[in-house]
Every structure is written in C-alpha cells, then in structure tokens.
Amino acid sequence: MSICRRGSFSLVFVSFFIMAFAALSFAEADGKQLWQSKCSTCHSPNLVKRHKNYPVADWMKTIDRMKSAGLQITDGEQKAVAEYLNANIK
Numbered sequence: 001m002s003i004c005r006r007g008s009f010s011l012v013f014v015s016f017f018i019m020a021f022a023a024l025s026f027a028e029a030d031g032k033q034l035w036q037s038k039c040s041t042c043h044s045p046n047l048v049k050r051h052k053n054y055p056v057a058d059w060m061k062t063i064d065r066m067k068s069a070g071l072q073i074t075d076g077e078q079k080a081v082a083e084y085l086n087a088n089i090k
C-alpha cells in the first residue's frame with residue numbers, strides 16, 4: 001500500500017514538471033505564433049517585412065513603440081517575437 005502511494009506521488013510530481021516545462025517553452029519559444037496573433041490586431045503583421053536583417057535590440061525598441069500604442073505583451077513574449085523576427089525576416 002505504501003509503495004502504491006509513493007508511486008502515484010512521483011507520477012504527479014513528474015507530470016507537474018512536464019506541464020511546467022511545456023508552459024514555459026510555449027511562452028518563451030513560440031515567437032512565430034505570438035507575432036501572428038499579437039501583431040495583427042492593429043495592422044498587417046507583414047509590416048515587419050520592411051525591416052530585413054534588423055537586430056534584436058532594434059526589434060525590442062520597435063515593439064516598445066507598439067506597446068505605447070496599446071500592445072499587450074510580456075517581456076518574455078516580446079523577446080521571443082524580437083528573436084523570431086531577427087532570425088526569420090531576411
């Protein structure tokens with residue numbers, strides 16, 4: 001009986017870590033999906049295509065301007081979008 005209880009405890013423990021990791025990697029890494037959803041509410045997300053080979057720091061500043069226009073984005077999401085755009089808008 002006590003072995004059983006310990007077994008289900010570690011199962012809960014392990015699945016907690018898997019869920020926490022999945023949530024974290026979704027928030028930090030999915031720059032493409034964030035860009036498509038967050039950057040299309042005021043204008044076409046394709047506006048980004050005018051900045052080719054734009055450094056991450058400059059994307060951070062551009063997105064700061066979008067924040068003052070009303071964009072809701074966390075720091076982690078902003079970084080993920082900036083890195084995605086830097087790597088993918090060529």
Ligand code: HEC
Nearest residue numbers: 038039040041042043047048062063065066069070071081
């Ligand atoms: C709350 C509305 C809003 C949201 C959301 C928004 N923008 Fe904008 N964006 C604007 C406005 C207003 C302008 C035109 C004024 C300006 O350029 O500051 C603009 C212009 C731009 C431009 C063209 C100007 C330039 O500097 O080249 C780019 C690129 C851009 N946005 C990128 C983004 C990205 C990337 C996102 C998502 C992270 C985003 N925007 C989300 C309001 C928004």
